[in-house]
Amino acid sequence: MLLLSYLRMKLLTHNMLTSHVKGVTKGYPLLIKATEVKLTDVDFNSEFVSRMIPKIEWSVLVEAADTLGHLNDLPRDLPPDYESSEDFLRKVHHVLLEVEVLEGNLKCPESGREFPITKGVPNMLLNEDEV
């Protein structure tokens, strides 16, 4: 069980975040600008990775990984029988859970509003006048 309680800027999290700036209709996906990226070690769990794949937008993951320079040889198209390929699942695991943005920001694609990421934690707060 992955407890998504602490919003560390993993690409899994990024994949599920959207801009909520007032009036914005095309707030997804947020553009990542990273000044500091960290690689961590997370135990590989193939079943968990398999279960997460249907929850995410594949093309957004690929794009985000590419932006951070960690695309490696992850395919741009999701292979049909991914559940049975451990090799593939390991690559997905790495990109989803082991690449963390420590410093940088997430930028709303429509309004340009930037949400800062500090020490791995994104601040999605809007100011009172933006809500």
Place this chain on the structure above:
Amino acid sequence: MEYTPPDLYESDDVVSCRNLFEVAPEEMALPCKQACKRYLLHLAQEHIEFRLPEIKSLLSLNGAQFIAEENFGEKSPFWILNISSEEAARGIMKRTVCAKSIFELWGYGKTHEELYTSLKKYPVQDMGHFLKVDSTYKINVYTFNKTLTHQERITKIDALEFMPFQGKVNLKNPEHVFCLLEDYGSDPNRIPEHPLNIYFGRWIADGQRDLIRSFSVKKRHFIGNTSMDAGLSFIMANHGKVKANDLVFDPFVGTGKASRKNQKWRGPDENIRANLRQYNTEKSYIDVLVSDASKSIWVPKMLFDAIITDPPYGIRESTRKIGCQREAAKSNEEWCGENHIPASMAYHLSDIFIDLLNFAAKQLVMGGRLVYWLPVYRPEYKEEIIPHHPCLKLISNCEQILSSHTSRRLITMEKQKEFEAEDELAHLIDSKFSPYQGHNSFREKYFSGLTKKIAKQVTNTSKMQD
């Protein structure tokens, strides 16, 4: 061109999500088609209200239904259940913190004679495997609400001589353990001479109550708050039917810690703002959830398998800092052990739950569960005040009493209907969806009195300092 969110109702994502959980709703009460066996569950006598929802959830998680016998006593430490397989029985025990042990029930009676008759009726072919010549076994005697002497226990075991035990007794390391359990009622001041219920069964497995002990040291709350014990945390996960590889979300985690940093004493208004600021930087999405839930930071998809949380009810204020011990004892301040609600925050409370339910309705997978604590002012409590939502079905409502007039209730809801735009505003159209607001208004009055007292203290203190 307008932004169209991914189509929730036809995309492959959602179909896959649907496949990921088992469809075993409890109302689908198919009678035991396979030969259901009777099992005896021996439960710990704590968190009594929380036990049945826990066991039901765990049964469901293991593909079994809750099938109790006619005289099922929810408050009893002994439950006879019909379970479809031993595997399911073991599955429950791997997760439960409410049940101590489970036995394959071989006999039951209200008197020893009834028990022996019952044992003689148990199919010999089902016993045989465990009583073989080359096997080892032992028999334990367990008595609830009474202490027996060693000799009394031996006598009871000897009375079972008529049973076809062929193996050797091994007290240290037997292959099979059997248990004679006697229930002497629930009144420690009036212990009957003879037991009220007697059971005999083959021990299958123990529950996970050891986890409570091993986690309680690590999870010590520094403020001295003991309201969230380790057992309750596990119970919450079980009520939520959380399983391996689920994506579980807690929107409010860490708020307790944030408030702890606020050591310097300030007036109540300042405390609210300071804490909100801390909450905001600690867990930024809390602000979004509380104040602007219609604009969630999450993609509008059904992402989470479960949402398990303890929402922040307000600010924690130490009774010492307020200065008057007597007042503190009388007042409503031991609110849910964790946080307090000053008057100006009180109106937010029902908003939190409306927002939380809408969030869950939108972002839970179908069949996914929301588990959260609801603070309650006991003298005014009615079942009707539990928040409703058109997409969420109420599964259970378990009270933990905190003081004579406060408690909190663990509410479990299950998503049964997909979210549609009009569901978000249900609470405005139909007052039954936001009954908690009425409950709140009394507390607003109560706390406004408290705020005046605090304000007076501030004035007095600052006068003294001048």
